[in-house]
Amino acid sequence: MPENGCLRVGQMAPDFTATGVVDQEFKEISLSQYRGKYVVLFFYPLDFTFVCPTEITAFSDRYADFSSKNTEVLAVSVDSKYSHLAWIQTPRNQGGIGDIAYPLIADLKKEICAAYNVLNDDGEADRGLFIINPKGMVMHMTVNKAPVGRNVDETLRVLQAYQYVEANPDEVCPANWTPGDKTMLEDPKGSKEYFSAIG
Template structure:
């Protein structure tokens, strides 16, 4: 499912914020009209690639916040699992020091609605519910604007960690477009020039060929 250009699916779920506080009804509505959101999904707590990503987002959190961006992580683990992992030092494979919200998608509906849920369920010949593969989240990332619209998405398979600097670049590109009305060419980065989309010239060219 491609969500770009569509409203980001809404949800209300348990979460852990500030590394220690439980929130019962966490949702993205609190950011609407005020902040951009990077919503990212990861497969499991207490794993190997996942903590490198979570710490990478934390290391760049000030850069995101300076751009008016909230970071929110999601996995299909429970809020208790999130909390426990947050108490473990980085040197022992934990994510202590992560302060942005971690959402508990324990019923898998958030991952399913964002179409990042790995594995499938089916009923066998005895009408028993079965699953093929683990029902965990792929490494999905969604850039959501202040109006709640998805403007960028990327989904990595489970073994492939993301580039957090690329997420920052996409925020910069979106904000540059919103502020200047110019589009961003390949390999654009903050500080470079954009391009003006000349629709009239394009229409004239097409009409003459």
């Protein structure tokens, strides 16, 4: 837990161990078991709701795009492992999510949500999303209130940008960068060259 209780980018992600549902089985999941990989950790308010299943299934449908980039996806809510399992066992067209490609983690005691500063006054998680690098550092974080869902393409874009600059430490990614776009060198000359090149 960060000293002031407020997690920021550049800090180590709070570790946790909790029960998740994976392939319709209960398994102990620790954040630290994914060291050496990137992790997209996202929180959502509740099972059996409305925006939440659209996000969870969207990330699951694109899971191969994340796993091919040495990245694991983890989702957390304050629901029990039994609620997660029931939601997974309910087909999408009946209000469930069906089988998904990554763990749903139960945070019934609300400790993980509190550690990531996404627990709201209703006792649910706001829509927090964290990109954690292979060393366990938080590189990116966003938090939405419940009515607005997140964008999987934007999460992938930001992930790929951090992976690019990790592999190319002299370069930085400008606004709206996507893989294949021009980057810039992080100095006054490099900046001028970038703006000259894009006209």
